[in-house]
Amino acid sequence: MPDLPADLRHPAAHRPGHGDPEWSAMRRILVVRPDNVGDVLMTGPVFRALRAVAPHASLDLLASPGGTAAAALLPEVDDVVTASVSWQQLDLVPGADPDADLVEELTARDHDAAIVLTSFSQSPWPAAELARRAGIGVRVGTSKEFGGALLTHWVPAPPDEVHQVDRMLGLLAAVGVPSQGHTLHARVPLDTHVPAALDLARYAVVAPGASCPSRRWPAERFAAVVRGLADDGLTVAVTGTEREAELVAAVAGDVGLPVTGLELGDLAAVLADAEVVVANNSGGVHLADAVGAPVVELFAGTETVDQYRPRSTRAEVLTRPVSCSPCRQLVCPFDQECLEIGPDEVLAASRRLRRVGVA
Known part of the structure; x- marks a missing residue:
């Protein structure tokens, strides 16, 4: 059997001719991470890197109800969209469109780009479809499996064992956003109530x-x-x-x-x-x-x-x-x-x- 090539990624991933987005020209960027508190806190290095390349953009986070509280501790997050998205629910009403209100809200916000963050076991394609329906022109994510053109910038998935922060920063680096370090950070509010x-x-x-x-x-x-x-x-x-x-x-x-x-x-x-x-x-x-x-x-x-x-x-x-x-x-x-x-x-x-x- 002939030797297999070292690069076995899907030919549609990171397609030639699809250059890096013009981050510095963007007005509003959506980061999608509708998971738990810890997952949101690990996006801190992502927001730090985005702020460096898009200093004038509004950086928004799509978060779950449980993860929303963590966004307030990330100084680079400008606004939060809180939603219980369909792909994180175990039970859905047959025939209903559970994301219809969210699509309407995101359409009104008029984001220039959506960056879909996932763990190794999650798929970016439901969020990419949501962003497409909302008219978001640049849609970035990483995946092993084929999902058509739902992502405009489909980055090949790293090995499963990669740390979650490195996974997210690697996604950004592939589309022209260099890392500003992988250290987590959180803003401790001034008006806290400690026992x-x-x-x-x-x-x-x-x-x-x-x-x-x-x-x-x-x-x-x-x-x-x-x-x-x-x-x-x-x-x-x-x-x-x-x-x-x-x-x-x-x-x-x-x-x-x-x-x-x-x-x-x-x-x-x-x-x-x-x-x-x-x-x-x-x-x-x-x-x-x-x-x-x-x-x-x-x-x-x-x-x-x-x-x-x-x-x-x-x-x-x-x-x-x-x-x-x-x-x-x-x-x-x-x-x-x-x-x-x-x-x-x-x-x-x-x-x-x-x-x-x-x-």
């Missing part, structure tokens, strides 16, 4: 929640970490959403400070001054990464570590290799062997990372 018990205190933050059960390290092990950090002389804030109040209270026990229902900007302020943050693979880790807090991450096998690991701060990622990873399951069908990590290991990592030595 009074943390004022002037040396404290750690423990965040035991996650978006699904398969990503959650057991609560009793988190509770043991809280006790160990308290024994080190730290105030330990245990954070979570209002829906996680029962979990937060159980983990805090008699020694931790339960803190639930913080606005994302308030949580950013709390994390920014923490000596160390201990959390599952969740938006809290990416927020800690963006504000420079040292972080110990308990990483379940639902995803691949190298795609999401924190790189903007001092961090240790704790996990166990398993044959079923990445499973992307909401509930583990086994015994979470990927999170067979003891509290002593987590405490040791926390002590290595802390800004101030153990008391």
Whole structure:
């Protein structure tokens, strides 16, 4: 059998004759990332790069209801379009056009370009079709599979294991937008409300929640970490959403400070001054990464570590290799062997990372 050529990308991808868009001449650019808080925070380097090449353009973000709050922490984002897009929903009404109102709104906004950001397992083509219907002339995305001319600039997909930030910056570089660095960043609002018990205190933050059960390290092990950090002389804030109040209270026990229902900007302020943050693979880790807090991450096998690991701060990622990873399951069908990590290991990592030595 003859040797195959090194470049096996589809001949329609990055077609000759389709030059780079004229970014500096654009009035309005839409970045599409309708995912969760952590995914939006990882777009920070994308917006920084776009601002450098299009200093006068309005940079808008199409975000999910859950991801919208994170946009307020990205200083380069000018406006947000919040929508529950059809390709992120599990149930749709037959015969309905679930994106009709969104198409109408985007048409009125009159964007010059849409940049569709995806993970390795997502397709850009539904968003590209949405942008085409809205009359957006330049449509940029990356994909392995063929989708016709829905993308005007179809960039071949990088290897699956590439970090999400590098994946997004590589997409921009392919269409003439050079990187301004891959470090995450977040703007901590000036008018934040931080629990009074943390004022002037040396404290750690423990965040035991996650978006699904398969990503959650057991609560009793988190509770043991809280006790160990308290024994080190730290105030330990245990954070979570209002829906996680029962979990937060159980983990805090008699020694931790339960803190639930913080606005994302308030949580950013709390994390920014923490000596160390201990959390599952969740938006809290990416927020800690963006504000420079040292972080110990308990990483379940639902995803691949190298795609999401924190790189903007001092961090240790704790996990166990398993044959079923990445499973992307909401509930583990086994015994979470990927999170067979003891509290002593987590405490040791926390002590290595802390800004101030153990008391």
